[in-house]
Amino acid sequence: MAAKVVTIASGKGGVGKTTTTANLAVALAADGHKVVCIDADIGLRNLDVVLGLENRIVYDLVDVVEGRCRLRQAMIKDKRFPELHLIPAAQTRDKNSVSPGDMIRLCDELRPDHDWILIDSPAGIERGFRNAIAPADMLLVVTNPEVSAVRDADRIIGLIEAEEKGPARLIINRMNPTLVKRGDMLTSADVHELLAIELIGIVPEDESVIISSNRGQPVAMNGNKRAGAAFHNIARRLNGEEVPFLQLDSRDGLMGRISRLIRPGGS
Amino acid sequence: MTEEIQNNLIQIKGIRDGLLVTVGQGEWDELRRALLRQVEDKASFFHGARLVLDLGDRTLHAAELGSLRDDLSERGISLWAVLSTSHTTEQTAQVLGMATRLPSPRVSRARGSQEGGSAGEKAVLMQRTLRSGTRLSYDGHVVVMGDVNPGAEIIADGNVIVWGKLRGSVHAGASGNPSASVCALELAPAQLRIAGYLTALPVRRFLSGLVGKKGRSQPEIASVRDGQIIIEQWNPKEK
Numbered sequence: 001m002a003a004k005v006v007t008i009a010s011g012k013g014g015v016g017k018t019t020t021t022a023n024l025a026v027a028l029a030a031d032g033h034k035v036v037c038i039d040a041d042i043g044l045r046n047l048d049v050v051l052g053l054e055n056r057i058v059y060d061l062v063d064v065v066e067g068r069c070r071l072r073q074a075m076i077k078d079k080r081f082p083e084l085h086l087i088p089a090a091q092t093r094d095k096n097s098v099s100p101g102d103m104i105r106l107c108d109e110l111r112p113d114h115d116w117i118l119i120d121s122p123a124g125i126e127r128g129f130r131n132a133i134a135p136a137d138m139l140l141v142v143t144n145p146e147v148s149a150v151r152d153a154d155r156i157i158g159l160i161e162a163e164e165k166g167p168a169r170l171i172i173n174r175m176n177p178t179l180v181k182r183g184d185m186l187t188s189a190d191v192h193e194l195l196a197i198e199l200i201g202i203v204p205e206d207e208s209v210i211i212s213s214n215r216g217q218p219v220a221m222n223g224n225k226r227a228g229a230a231f232h233n234i235a236r237r238l239n240g241e242e243v244p245f246l247q248l249d250s251r252d253g254l255m256g257r258i259s260r261l262i263r264p265g266g267s
Numbered sequence: 268m269t270e271e272i273q274n275n276l277i278q279i280k281g282i283r284d285g286l287l288v289t290v291g292q293g294e295w296d297e298l299r300r301a302l303l304r305q306v307e308d309k310a311s312f313f314h315g316a317r318l319v320l321d322l323g324d325r326t327l328h329a330a331e332l333g334s335l336r337d338d339l340s341e342r343g344i345s346l347w348a349v350l351s352t353s354h355t356t357e358q359t360a361q362v363l364g365m366a367t368r369l370p371s372p373r374v375s376r377a378r379g380s381q382e383g384g385s386a387g388e389k390a391v392l393m394q395r396t397l398r399s400g401t402r403l404s405y406d407g408h409v410v411v412m413g414d415v416n417p418g419a420e421i422i423a424d425g426n427v428i429v430w431g432k433l434r435g436s437v438h439a440g441a442s443g444n445p446s447a448s449v450c451a452l453e454l455a456p457a458q459l460r461i462a463g464y465l466t467a468l469p470v471r472r473f474l475s476g477l478v479g480k481k482g483r484s485q486p487e488i489a490s491v492r493d494g495q496i497i498i499e500q501w502n503p504k505e506k
């Protein structure tokens with residue numbers, strides 16, 4: 001077993017990186033995969049909250065890197081999924097306490113015993129971002145169908161390309177069909193056409209995402225919710241399955257949209 | 268480490284565009300530390316300086332270049348340009364929004380050119396999409412095989428030719444040449460300038476220029492005529 005390291009990045013903050021990391025972790029674990037998530041958003045940790053593991057933190061990422069505990073001690077086991085673990089971020093440290101080399105070493109230590117290592121990255125392109133992408137085998141770029149979020153996603157993709165990292169896959173989060181129909185929001189085809197990387201998921205705007213995150217039970221634990229289903233689909237696509245995209249926006253011909261969506265990206 | 272060794276690692280001199288730092292051979296980490304040490308030793312000299320870094324054929328990735336820029340900016344210095352013969356380094360600098368050529372007056376002086384603002388026949392070819400945040404400035408023509416996305420910027424002393432969709436900002440004839448032109452398979456820039464002219468045409472765009480006009484687009488060319496920028500369909504037969 002050799003885990004694949006997947007880093008979730010965005011450029012802009014608040015687009016849904018942490019939500020995506022938590023839900024993909026749950027979806028992959030529910031399918032029987034061994035998953036460990038790493039919260040690389042040092043100083044602003046919140047993956048533990050969304051996963052409902054906040055009250056069980058003893059050691060964190062910086063403790064591991066600085067040798068104050070063994071790796072296993074910092075891995076919080078999720079009781080709902082025996083094969084899901086979290087390495088939380090330090091709450092009070094600055095991001096320079098971890099280096100890209102530390103992240104690569106850490107992941108190399110985790111790889112043999114897991115299927116997936118998911119890294120939640122901070123917003124921006126500074127040191128924390130470079131830490132998060134250093135060990136990545138694949139990047140998931142999360143954006144919202146908004147001009148400013150897409151602009152920042154484009155910037156991040158440019159950096160990923162310059163770093164010769166990748167492949168990068170696109171997740172469009174918070175798609176709102178009503179706004180698209182009114183012509184007030186970019187369609188997923190618009191976003192995909194501009195960013196020109198392969199699309200791996202479209203997640204609808206869904207208030208149950210917020211409600212379930214607040215309860216520490218990611219929405220993917222509830223298969224009835226549309227956003228939950230979307231995250232399960234992404235998990236299956238990560239595993240190489242071909243899963244049709246949910247039909248979330250249709251400003252013009254429905255079939256035309258679908259065929260455009262599943263066309264792979266330009267690069 | 269002695270002053271002398273440091274001077275073998277890096278060389279600093281004043282130029283018209285700020286301070287030019289030339290790095291020598293050796294481990295990047297060591298050179299980087301030498302530079303930061305210089306900067307700290309002579310903090311008052313460096314404070315507020317604009318730095319041009321000449322890296323020769325060294326290959327640097329975004330992590331290294333980005334962290335150096337962060338370190339310098341923490342010390343009140345802006346790293347605005349990187350010169351390198353390595354394509355990776357040059358591309359990385361462009362993605363980080365740094366200049367990779369110095370403005371032309373210096374270059375033409377160095378080459379003894381009499382042409383002043385004219386870009387002559389020099390051209391650079393970019394075989395990739397220029398994504399948001401990328402800034403490319405060149406004292407000749409610029410040819411892009413790929414798109415120029417919103418948030419990317421091209422500044423050329425000569426013409427700009429985009430074999431793709433142009434949705435970023437472009438300034439052709441930037442050193443004052445109004446006979447420069449801009450053409451693209453899909454011409455929908457956020458901003459278009461030629462020499463001192465700014466396009467006054469209604470910009471055809473949808474949702475802040477993120478997406479170009481819908482449907483099939485025609486190749487178009489922008490040039491200055493009668494004191495304003497006009498955009499016409501590209502018609503090779505007329506040329």
Ligand SMILES: Nc1ncnc2c1ncn2[C@@H]1O[C@H](COP(=O)(O)OP(=O)(O)O)[C@@H](O)[C@H]1O
Nearest residue numbers: 013014015016017018019174204205206209210
């Ligand atoms: N698909 C969605 N529908 C509704 N709310 C969402 C969705 N995705 C994320 N959110 C909410 O948006 C906010 C920011 O999400 P978060 O994952 O913390 O972003 P990031 O980690 O990128 O900063 C959170 O309150 C989250 O619950």
Ligand SMILES: [Mg+2]
Nearest residue numbers: 017018041046
């Ligand atoms: Mg987050």
